[in-house]
Amino acid sequence: EAGVVQSPRYKIIEKKQPVAFWCNPISGHNTLYWYLQNLGQGPELLIRYENEEAVDDSQLPKDRFSAERLKGVDSTLKIQPAELGDSAVYLCASSFSADTQYFGPGTRLTVL
Amino acid sequence: GDSVTQMEGPVTLSEEAFLTINCTYTATGYPSLFWYVQYPGEGLQLLLKATKADDKGSNKGFEATYRKETTSFHLEKGSVQVSDSAVYFCALRGTNAGKSTFGDGTTLTVKP
Numbered sequence: 282e283a284g285v286v287q288s289p290r291y292k293i294i295e296k297k298q299p300v301a302f303w304c305n306p307i308s309g310h311n312t313l314y315w316y317l318q319n320l321g322q323g324p325e326l327l328i329r330y331e332n333e334e335a336v337d338d339s340q341l342p343k344d345r346f347s348a349e350r351l352k353g354v355d356s357t358l359k360i361q362p363a364e365l366g367d368s369a370v371y372l373c374a375s376s377f378s379a380d381t382q383y384f385g386p387g388t389r390l391t392v393l
Numbered sequence: 394g395d396s397v398t399q400m401e402g403p404v405t406l407s408e409e410a411f412l413t414i415n416c417t418y419t420a421t422g423y424p425s426l427f428w429y430v431q432y433p434g435e436g437l438q439l440l441l442k443a444t445k446a447d448d449k450g451s452n453k454g455f456e457a458t459y460r461k462e463t464t465s466f467h468l469e470k471g472s473v474q475v476s477d478s479a480v481y482f483c484a485l486r487g488t489n490a491g492k493s494t495f496g497d498g499t500t501l502t503v504k505p
Contacts, residue, residue, distance in 0.1 A: 285436070323397075323482050323495030324437070337492060372436060379486070382493065384429075384436035 283307070285385035287373050293391045299361035302388045306354065306375030313350060314382065315358050316372040324372055330356065360390075368392045395420040395487045399496035406473055406503050414468040414499045416457075416483035424485040426450075426459050426466040431480045431498070440468075440481070473503045 286305040294300050306313050311332050316324035327346065329337040332353040341348065345364070350356040360367055370389050374382040400415040418424065425444045429437040441450030446461035455470045466483060483496040 322497050323484070325495075326492065329492070374437075381427075381439055381442065384438070386434070386436045 285373055285375055285383055287371075287385035287388055289388055290386060291389050291391075293393065294363055296365055296392050297362040299359065300363050300390060301357055301359045302371050302373075302390075304356045304358070304373030304385060306356070306373070307383055310375035310377050310383075311353065312376045312378060313356050314374040314376075315348060315356070316374065318370040318372055318387070320369070327358070363390075363392045365392050395424070395485060395492075395494040397483050397485055397494050397496040399481075399483050399499050401499070403500040403502060406501070408475055408503055408505050409472045410503075412468070412470040412473045412477075412501070414481055414483075414501070416466045416468065416496060418464050418466065418483075418485050420464075420485055420487050420494075422488040423461075424487045426457070427484040427486070427493075428455070428457055428466070428468050429482040429484060429495075431482065433479075437482060473501070475503045475505050477501060478503045 288303050313330045315327040317327055318324045328341045328348050330350045333350055348358045368391050370387040372387045373385045376382045396419045398417050427442045428440040430440045431437045441452045443450040443459035446459055449458045457466050457468045480498045480500050482498045484493050486493045
């Protein structure tokens, strides 16, 4: 069974540029999560989807971050414009309802 | 709100040594508790979990017991190997099903 797929694995951009991350969850998982992981810290939830609906986006900085999960499968997380402080690893995870979360390898973003 | 506190690292052990990584939590109700492991360049992998008080989770020689009286979920392994070198995260999933809170991680290095 394929795991959670994320792309790209690495991204380097200049500040003020836009960037997008893509996630394909495990087949059949209706719940999808985007986390932010800063160096030396644990993941922090940005947004959680139940199917197509964002049920918890309270930690998503909505002035520059946006996310979508069309058709309740793949998801895209976007930052526009990126700031230096956005440099981090962005993790996607999926689960079947509130069961165990399975994580992708993450996208490491560097903003110069 | 919910919180998880882990023993600060890094932890360096010799092969075959005994491992303990302390984890305590604060949460309302009866959370589920988890240990995740993250190898370099990879996403988090579920190591073990426990869903109610006095449950013991175990996997790959690692164990942790859900202690509600001390709000703890300490990770132990009787004999570590070099391949156990990784970052270990303690996490809880609270009564708001699907929302997980992670500790900051403990880096373990095992030397031959």
